[in-house]
Amino acid sequence: MATMSSNLPEKSSVEAEQRQRILAAALEQLRSEGVHGLRVRSIAALAGCSTTGVYTWFGGKDGLLKALYSDGFDRFTAALAEVRKTGGRTQLSELARAYRRWSIENPTHYRLMFGGLVPGLVAKASLDGVGLSSFGILVDAVQRTIDGGELGPGDATGIAYHLWAGIHGYIDLAANRPMSMIGGDDELFERGLVRLLDGLVREDQPS
Amino acid sequence: MATMSSNLPEKSSVEAEQRQRILAAALEQLRSEGVHGLRVRSIAALAGCSTTGVYTWFGGKDGLLKALYSDGFDRFTAALAEVRKTGGRTQLSELARAYRRWSIENPTHYRLMFGGLVPGLVAKASLDGVGLSSFGILVDAVQRTIDGGELGPGDATGIAYHLWAGIHGYIDLAANRPMSMIGGDDELFERGLVRLLDGLVREDQPS
DNA sequence: ATCGTTGCCGTAACAATGTTATGGCCATAA
DNA sequence: TTATGGCCATAACATTGTTACGGCAACGAT
Numbered sequence: 001m002a003t004m005s006s007n008l009p010e011k012s013s014v015e016a017e018q019r020q021r022i023l024a025a026a027l028e029q030l031r032s033e034g035v036h037g038l039r040v041r042s043i044a045a046l047a048g049c050s051t052t053g054v055y056t057w058f059g060g061k062d063g064l065l066k067a068l069y070s071d072g073f074d075r076f077t078a079a080l081a082e083v084r085k086t087g088g089r090t091q092l093s094e095l096a097r098a099y100r101r102w103s104i105e106n107p108t109h110y111r112l113m114f115g116g117l118v119p120g121l122v123a124k125a126s127l128d129g130v131g132l133s134s135f136g137i138l139v140d141a142v143q144r145t146i147d148g149g150e151l152g153p154g155d156a157t158g159i160a161y162h163l164w165a166g167i168h169g170y171i172d173l174a175a176n177r178p179m180s181m182i183g184g185d186d187e188l189f190e191r192g193l194v195r196l197l198d199g200l201v202r203e204d205q206p207s
Numbered sequence: 208m209a210t211m212s213s214n215l216p217e218k219s220s221v222e223a224e225q226r227q228r229i230l231a232a233a234l235e236q237l238r239s240e241g242v243h244g245l246r247v248r249s250i251a252a253l254a255g256c257s258t259t260g261v262y263t264w265f266g267g268k269d270g271l272l273k274a275l276y277s278d279g280f281d282r283f284t285a286a287l288a289e290v291r292k293t294g295g296r297t298q299l300s301e302l303a304r305a306y307r308r309w310s311i312e313n314p315t316h317y318r319l320m321f322g323g324l325v326p327g328l329v330a331k332a333s334l335d336g337v338g339l340s341s342f343g344i345l346v347d348a349v350q351r352t353i354d355g356g357e358l359g360p361g362d363a364t365g366i367a368y369h370l371w372a373g374i375h376g377y378i379d380l381a382a383n384r385p386m387s388m389i390g391g392d393d394e395l396f397e398r399g400l401v402r403l404l405d406g407l408v409r410e411d412q413p414s
Numbered sequence: 415a416t417c418g419t420t421g422c423c424g425t426a427a428c429a430a431t432g433t434t435a436t437g438g439c440c441a442t443a444a
Numbered sequence: 445t446t447a448t449g450g451c452c453a454t455a456a457c458a459t460t461g462t463t464a465c466g467g468c469a470a471c472g473a474t
Contacts, residue, residue, distance in 0.1 A: 018451085036326055040432060050453045051432085061432065116383030117324055119243055161380075162399050169376020173368075176323030192369050195406030225422090247461060257424045258461085264422095268461065 019057040022047040023071065026064055027109075034108045035117050038065070065118050072109045076102055077134040087144030089197055095141055096167050096193050103171045111175070114168065138163060151201060159200055166196040226264040229254040230278065233271055234316075241315045242324050245272070272325050279316045283309055284341040294351030296404055302348055303374050303400050310378045318382070321375065345370060358408060366407055373403040 025046035029038055040061050044051045058064040079102045083094045103110040111117065142163070143156040151159070170192050174185045232253035236245055247268050251258045265271040286309045290301045310317040318324065349370070350363040358366070377399050381392045 034326070039430090041430090052434085052452065052454090055433075056451065111323070114379075114383070115322065115324075116318070117322075119241070158395070161395060162402065165376040165380045165395075165399060166373055167376070168380050169372040169374070172321075172379055173372045173375050176321070188365070188368060188372075192372060195369065196402075199402030199406045246459090248459090259423065259425090259463090262462075 016057065018047075018049060018053060022049070022054060022057055022064070023067055026068055027071070030068060030108050030112065031106075035112050035115070040064075062118070062120070065112070065121055068109070069113055069118075069121055072106070072113045073134055075106070075109075076113070077137065080134055080137045083137075083141075085141070085144065087141065087148045088150045089145070089201070091141045092145060092163065092197060092200075093193060095138060096163070096196075099167050100171055100189060103175075107175065110171070114172070135160065135164065162200065163196065166192065223264065225254075225256060225260060229256070229261060229264055229271070230274055233275055234278070237275060237315050237319065238313075242319050242322070247271075269325070269327070272319070272328055275316070276320055276328055279313070279320045280341055282313070282316075283320070284344065287341055287344045290344075290348075292348070292351065294348065294355045295357045296352070296408070298348045299352060299370065299404060299407075300400060302345060303370070303403075306374050307378055307396060310382075314382065317378075321379070342367065342371065369407065370403065373399065 022043060026038065026043045029043050029046060033042075038061070040051050040054050043064070044053055047053065054060065054064055058067055080095060080098055083091060083098050085091060112121075138160040139156050142151065142160045145151045146153060146156060146159075170185075170189050174189075229250060232250045233245065236250050236253060245268070247258050247261050250271070251261055254260065261267065261271055265274055287302060287305055290298060290305050292298060319328075345367040346363050349358065349367045352358045353360060353363060353366075377392075377396050381396075
């Protein structure tokens with residue numbers, strides 16, 4: 001039959017080594033050159049194949065970016081998952097630091113995931129729920145904190161969103177700040193984190 | 208002499224109407240198509256000139272983007288400047304709302320300015336101190352609030368940075384959120400703003 | 415008034431890059 | 445052995461930023 005369920009080759013166990021090589025090359029290119037430096041020809045050359053290989057295994061540049069996006073969330077989620085699930089302010093702080101640490105160690109990847117540089121990327125990938133697992137870790141931590149009594153009862157998802165927004169604000173502003181000044185990002189972030197958590201803890205109204 | 212102080216034509220009063228036409232066309236294109244939709248040919252056609260006009264008046268696409276960047280900050284600063292300088296929590300809240308309102312009414316422009324989509328744009332433009340005037344309004348408001356006694360003594364710049372980061376976090380996360388859910392951005396922002404200001408007000412240690 | 419210079423403009427070509435058409439090669443199965 | 449299917453590389457095409465080149469109009473000098 002001419003119709004196939006997927007126009008992308010299936011990765012039958014060890015088959016798609018070429019796909020993995022291309023993805024690794026793209027990741028290397030992303031790290032060294034940034035999102036705007038991702039060129040199909042360069043990546044293919046780095047992977048040791050022709051440019052059409054990218055189309056064979058990813059359907060084009062968009063597909064490759066989507067794969068990088070998903071891959072980034074996998075790594076990001078894994079980094080967050082390493083934080084001990086103790087609940088309470090301890091876990092929330094450690095999660096925030098792990099979040100920020102990952103964004104600093106993987107700046108280009110973070111920008112690809114959260115910078116919205118690729119028009120339809122977030123829309124396409126978020127429908128797969130690929131970003132939910134990492135956010136779920138945060139929600140889970142908030143819920144544990146609520147259960148532990150360190151946080152008044154409320155909507156864990158909403159509270160997690162406030163945390164997320166605060167953390168992201170510091171990170172994004174520090175990454176590409178429009179005003180060039182202010183040193184000591186670490187201290188600024190730590191102080192902001194204290195305020196952020198204080199604000200959550202002191203919350204009494206139901207969210 | 209062959210050497211000129213600037214390789215860009217000077218705008219001797221009414222002279223540079225062409226430059227203004229191109230800038231207006233670029234702004235229209237930015238609004239309708241977004242940053243990634245800015246094409247030299249389209250803009251030139253929209254302005255009623257050939258593509259080389261962009262190079263004559265802006266030195267290329269980068270120069271045009273830089274002009275859009277500066278222009279955006281002018282408008283943004285003007286929007287913030289409309290807030291009454293009463294000082295106190297009132298002015299800080301209104302500034303935050305004016306900030307957010309502008310970002311919502313000019314989403315593509317905001318992304319051009321704060322999204323870091325153009326590699327060298329922030330570095331080039333921030334050296335001109337173009338973003339400082341808007342940030343200065345925020346610093347001034349914080350200083351007034353400190354002087355008024357609603358905020359303990361501290362570094363106004365540092366405190367303003369915390370405000371900026373918090374506001375930007377909500378805006379940026381809502382603009383291209385990786386997880387597609389959660390409605391009621393307005394309420395979330397207002398609640399976050401209350402927490403943010405509470406955190407600042409309850410601050411007692413010198414920043 | 416005429417001529418020369420200066421500077422903007424448009425056409426067209428060039429370079430880089432994403433994408434697609436085309437044909438070939440190799441592995442696998444009958 | 446042969447036929448088929450799928451992956452691959454070469455090469456061409458479309459788009460877009462950029463630059464070379466020639467023209468023309470305005471302004472100033474003689």
